[in-house]
Amino acid sequence: MKLSSALIPALFFSVAQAFSPSSNVRASNSAIFSTAAEASTESVATSSPGDRDILVRAARGEEVERTPVWLMRQAGRYMAAFREYSTKYPFRERSETPSMATELSLQCHRAYGMDGIIMFSDILTPLPTLGIDFDVVRGKGPQIYTEVRTEEDVAKMADPNTIDFDEKLPFIKEILNTLSKEAEEANTSLIGFVGAPFTLAAYTIEGKSSKDCLTTKKMMMADETGDNKAMSQFIDKLAVMIGNYGCHQIECGAQVIQVFESWAHQLSPKGFEQFAKPAAQKAIKIMKEKYPDVPVIYFANGGSSFLELQRDMGCDMIAVDWAVDMAEARDILGPDVAISGNLDPTILFGTKEQIEQAVRDCIDKAGGPGKHLLNLGHGVMQGTPEEAVGWLVDECKRYKGKDA
Template structure:
């Protein structure tokens, strides 16, 4: 049996991981330079790295595509697995189920990346706020953070002790994406909610139409809000770093509710803390760059500021013209997006036309990852997703060859 981890490149004996024996754990061993050379030959190969190269603004043969919530309720097989798991949290907290649903969209569609199946609210749950998903009501916290005493009790959770099921899932997904010869199909994305978005749920106790409670705290007691955000930023950075160490090859910060803030408040309560997270992230692991994506829904007016945070790519919703966005960032970052998810309810030819419009808007330039402007709807016909993926690959190849518009 040969080890499957790329060896150390500094001339030191490398710690390598042997394949698991049935029911056993990997065994780290020390190996000589000669043995490391053999290990290097059999090291894992990424068969499709188009997504990662696009994030780093390198030339690609076509535009890569993945979809927010690509593993979800629009897929019948996802619903069958969720029924076996018993609940959403049962699905997310059991690595074998999380692995199964992460891979389901890849079995249907030739997507260019996998994204860890989990939830953005795992961190507040690990803080002891008591996350629950009531049927038809969305996420709820049993212990929302409303008082000075509540805020004082907040602490960065022990990631290994409280969120080990997530890092276990990352490792299991990486194994499932890799064949017996060490060839991995596509990269794996890890993710977290942003400090502000987590705070919205933590203070509101769940979702909200107007975020009245969390905004009131931000304006009336900014000291308390900054304390929450500081703890959240430390936790998000530690959480994403743990995912990277477990095998995530890119990470994304979902600032779903940053766009609910006014200009000025956005910079103080959201953007600054995204910047703090990025400053703490491991940007290289096992000798490879780990790109970071930041997405603020409704954040197009702050595109230049997002691009200056140190992120590798900025996610955009459908309200932004992609071509003008590319000009605004002037090659500093890659862009991800930005088809309106509701277009997937249109007839196939309309879907293909809108996909072409997004690609044509960006043009024949490096640094674009195709995605939706937000998560895919649970009511989306899967066959319409197939049309989208096919058209993105087909038309972007035509653009590269000079045959596209």
């Protein structure tokens, strides 16, 4: 397989030299090959024709020839190459500058050969299309500056049916168009993602990360009594925007969309069923009605305690967190629901043998090789040894089952 001309130079240089924020000019090609380049060369040599869409087929619920693998937060701070950017440039500059976002999306695939490249971005990225101002501040995390408390606040937001994503978020198209070409050259799939409506609503209402989401829950209770319907009105606007945003990503080249309900752990089963679930279903329905052949994965972080409520989300696959045994999750969801997950991210701090055994156990409990999509039950943690990620990916691709 031939590497694309855009990818080859990046294999030769340190990330510190690869891009300038004000220029797309790369450094000269006199540097020594990095270990990421060597890993990429190895993954190219062992690639097979089916690898191009094995993740897509698995996400549709098809049984495939081996268990495919990608990792949440696979482009992240555990990689030294990634930190060369994150320590120098603010998050939004990195995620909204196509050259940098593309490079950060590709680093992990070049190093480890996962079965999908996921766009480097954030679930909050589309909020400005509704008129919601945010930033991601180093040391503080997401900071949302637009207050949403009343029905009037929601009414002032843009109409989600008329948003022009090319105009409001022009970098998304450029990033995904480039990554689509890179994924084809690398014989792998391209993953897009969106935040679920409840999670985006809670982030906005709280203005930052929150331990209890108290303001959001007060608004949910006021919504129930009819005193203030801002919550249901806001979450409905977000559902339409998110559904359309997912469609936009597909039109730009994404082959799979994962919906992140990152704050499901803040919800009781009742809260999930009353607010989060209908809104997520609406967003998913918008995507599936327009692009029925593009698989959608739904992941409710902390939602394994009400996993039975997720059987009818309308998506193609349910991703489960690490707080439930994979065999139990498979039983709860039933044989007709495709499943993804769910290794505890802390296993990556274990020994090579522990990591490989955890991979084998997860695959076996999911039904055996080719019966699910292997992932972590949350994101790769900061400080994870880089070689540990390689051990996980390699074992997943190698494992042929207990009886092999």
